[in-house]
Structure formats: structure tokens, C-alpha cells
Amino acid sequence: MNYARMVIEKEAPEEYGYDRIRYNLSESSIADQKLSDIGLKLPDLTLFYGEHRGDRSLRELIAAQDKDLSSDDVLVTAGAAGALFIIATSLLSERDHLVVVRPNYATNIETPKAIGCTISYIDLAFESGFAVDVERIAAALRPETRYISVTCPHNPTGTMMSRADLDRLIALAERHGCYLLVDETYRDLSYGTRLPAAASLSKRAISVSSLSKAFGIPGIRIGWLITRDAELQERFLAAKEQIGICGSVIDEAIARTMLEQRDAFLGRLLPEMAARRTIVQDWIDGEPLVDWVKPSGGVVGFPRIDVVPDFDLDGFYVRLLEKHGTYVGPGHWFEMPKNFFRVGFGWPTADELRGGLAAISTALRD
Numbered sequence: 001m002n003y004a005r006m007v008i009e010k011e012a013p014e015e016y017g018y019d020r021i022r023y024n025l026s027e028s029s030i031a032d033q034k035l036s037d038i039g040l041k042l043p044d045l046t047l048f049y050g051e052h053r054g055d056r057s058l059r060e061l062i063a064a065q066d067k068d069l070s071s072d073d074v075l076v077t078a079g080a081a082g083a084l085f086i087i088a089t090s091l092l093s094e095r096d097h098l099v100v101v102r103p104n105y106a107t108n109i110e111t112p113k114a115i116g117c118t119i120s121y122i123d124l125a126f127e128s129g130f131a132v133d134v135e136r137i138a139a140a141l142r143p144e145t146r147y148i149s150v151t152c153p154h155n156p157t158g159t160m161m162s163r164a165d166l167d168r169l170i171a172l173a174e175r176h177g178c179y180l181l182v183d184e185t186y187r188d189l190s191y192g193t194r195l196p197a198a199a200s201l202s203k204r205a206i207s208v209s210s211l212s213k214a215f216g217i218p219g220i221r222i223g224w225l226i227t228r229d230a231e232l233q234e235r236f237l238a239a240k241e242q243i244g245i246c247g248s249v250i251d252e253a254i255a256r257t258m259l260e261q262r263d264a265f266l267g268r269l270l271p272e273m274a275a276r277r278t279i280v281q282d283w284i285d286g287e288p289l290v291d292w293v294k295p296s297g298g299v300v301g302f303p304r305i306d307v308v309p310d311f312d313l314d315g316f317y318v319r320l321l322e323k324h325g326t327y328v329g330p331g332h333w334f335e336m337p338k339n340f341f342r343v344g345f346g347w348p349t350a351d352e353l354r355g356g357l358a359a360i361s362t363a364l365r366d
């Protein structure tokens with residue numbers, strides 16, 4: 001494995017210093033929760049090695065979210081990032097081929113790159129609403145393709161594929177004899193109808209998700225992968241055991257408490273996040289230099305800045321942060337030009353969000 005640090009992680013706000021940022025519009029989750037926010041009092045847990053697949057009742061809560069899934073289909077991992085790492089290192093070698101959508105959350109691209117497999121990128125375009133083109137994916141498949149990797153709702157654009165496109169991708173993977181990996185980390189943040197977990201629809205589909213984004217508890221590092229292919233699950237479990245044997249019993253207990261109140265939590269959260277999205281939409285409607293594809297899920301969008309070609313974008317981001325205390329995710333976090341940036345509307349308060357958006361307008365004209 002040829003590891004290289006990911007720019008998005010190197011320049012992450014927690015690495016830069018939260019105390020140096022006034023308006024933090026760079027996050028991809030809702031606001032971070034405290035134990036008291038979720039009403040949690042930790043029981044007197046036995047700090048043993050937990051069940052290697054993850055606590056059974058936690059896996060039951062995860063499996064119960066979709067039809068036709070059982071707790072054995074679920075493997076609890078160290079965040080969705082841990083799940084993506086296990087999948088890539090289990091399925092890919094230097095001789096294999098991967099089809100992956102770009103831009104994307106960096107791990108979906110960087111771990112396959114570190115493995116050294118051949119990669120075909122399916123680039124999303126602003127002009128086509130950042131929509132995934134299933135025909136282009138089909139055309140990119142090769143005999144040695146091991147999996148197709150998509151993210152829905154998508155990071156950084158917040159777009160979602162239709163149920164029909166999900167079904168077409170599954171059919172494609174089944175026909176080709178490869179897997180479809182769907183990174184569903186933002187699935188609980190769907191503003192319309194939530195898509196089913198892809199893994200519940202086919203043995204050829206693998207789902208990945210976590211509690212980091214919709215529930216704002218990335219600090220417990222609880223995610224999971226789902227597959228109904230028992231043999232494949234055994235390989236994934238072998239990888240997990242080699243990385244760390246099992247997960248943390250404390251993290252798993254907190255995750256269980258969170259999922260026990262999932263429906264009530266999301267019932268309160270989703271209207272608030274939809275209102276935040278409207279704050280960004282209203283700002284864009286009145287800001288001639290910025291446009292976006294309105295997200296259908298998640299708490300991020302990927303606006304485009306419309307400035308003259310010699311506009312100093314590096315200077316803009318420096319001014320925005322150092323003079324106006326506002327942090328966004330510049331395009332280079334996603335291997336995209338710097339006239340795109342990711343805006344996170346779920347983490348800051350509504351007032352902070354408005355403050356940060358106003359600062360962008362000011363910094364574009366400073």
C-alpha cells in the first residue's frame with residue numbers, strides 16, 4: 001500500500017483549529033452532539049472484547065431499517081471510512097479495475113489509488129446537475145472490474161440518484177458479475193424519499209453508512225457495511241479482525257442509544273436541515289456570482305463561483321478565512337477547480353450560516 005495523506009483531511013477544520021474559525025461552513029455533518037444532548041448516561045459496561053461483527057443489538061437496529069436484512073448482514077466498522085477501507089483492501093489488487101464517480105469523498109478514491117489498481121473515473125458535471133450517467137458507467141466496465149463505487153446522497157454535491165438509476169446500477173453489477181458499492185453515509189439526510197439500502201436489494205450490492213453525519217457523533221467512530229453475501233461478509237470480517245479484532249464497547253453502547261431514538265431525532269432534524277438549505281438557496285438567489293445544484297440530500301452543496309478567468313481564487317480563500325473567519329471546502333479538496341467550493345449548511349447555527357454566506361459575498365468583492 002502506497003499511502004498518501006488526503007488533502008481534505010490535512011486541511012480539515014479540526015487540524016487547522018476550531019478556535020481559529022468563526023463561521024465554519026466546511027463541515028459535512030450536522031452539529032456535533034454532546035452525550036447530554038442525546039440524554040446518555042453510560043451504564044456500568046464490561047470492557048471486554050466485544051462480538052467481532054459488532055454488538056448484536058446494534059446490528060439488529062441497523063438491519064431493521066430496511067426490508068430483507070438480518071443482523072448477520074451487518075458488520076460494524078470504525079466509521080464509514082473503516083468500512084470503505086475494508087471493502088477496497090478486500091476486493092482490489094494491482095491487477096483489478098474500479099469504476100468510481102468523481103468528485104467524491106476522498107477515501108473512495110485514495111484507498112484504491114494506494115492499492116494501485118486501475119481506476120476509471122466517471123466525472124460529474126455541473127451542467128448536467130451532477131447526475132450519475134449509468135450509460136457511461138456501463139461503458140467503463142472491463143472483465144477485471146471488481147466494483148462500481150457511487151455515493152448517494154453524494155458528497156460534495158448533495159445530489160441523489162433516482163430509484164430507477166439505482167436499480168439499473170444493480171442490474172449492471174449483477175450482469176457483469178462485479179459488485180456495486182453504495183456509500184450511503186448521508187442516506188438519513190434525504191429530503192424526499194429515502195432510497196432503500198442497496199444491499200437490501202441484491203447480493204451484488206454493498207452498502208456503507210455511519211452515525212457521523214445525520215446524527216452528529218463522528219467522535220465515536222461507528223459505521224457499518226452491509227452485504228447479504230455470506231462468503232464476502234466472512235472476508236470483510238477477517239479484514240476487521242486483522243485491523244483491530246472488534247470495535248469499542250463504549251462506542252457501540254452510545255451508538256445503540258442513538259439508534260434507539262433514531263426516528264424522533266430525525267423527525268426533529270430534517271425540517272431544520274431543510275430550512276438551512278433554504279437559507280443557502282435564498283443567498284444564492286440574491287448572489288449573482290454564485291450558483292449551485294440544489295442538494296436533495298445531505299448537508300452540503302457544491303456551489304460554483306462565476307468570476308473572470310484571472311480572478312485570484314487562492315487569494316479569495318485566504319481572505320475569506322483570515323479576514324472574515326469563514327472556512328469552506330475549496331474545490332481542490334475534491335480534485336476539482338477552485339471556482340467550486342463545498343458549503344456545509346448543517347453544522348453551523350442558522351445565524352453562523354448567514355454570517356458565513358455574507359462573508360463569502362464580501363470576500364468575492366474585497
Ligand SMILES: Cc1ncc(COP(=O)(O)O)c(C=O)c1O
Nearest residue numbers: 079080081105155185210212223
Ligand atoms: C461520503 C462519505 N463517506 C464516508 C465518510 C467517512 O465518515 P465516517 O468515517 O466518519 O463515518 C465521509 C466523511 O466525510 C463521507 O462524506
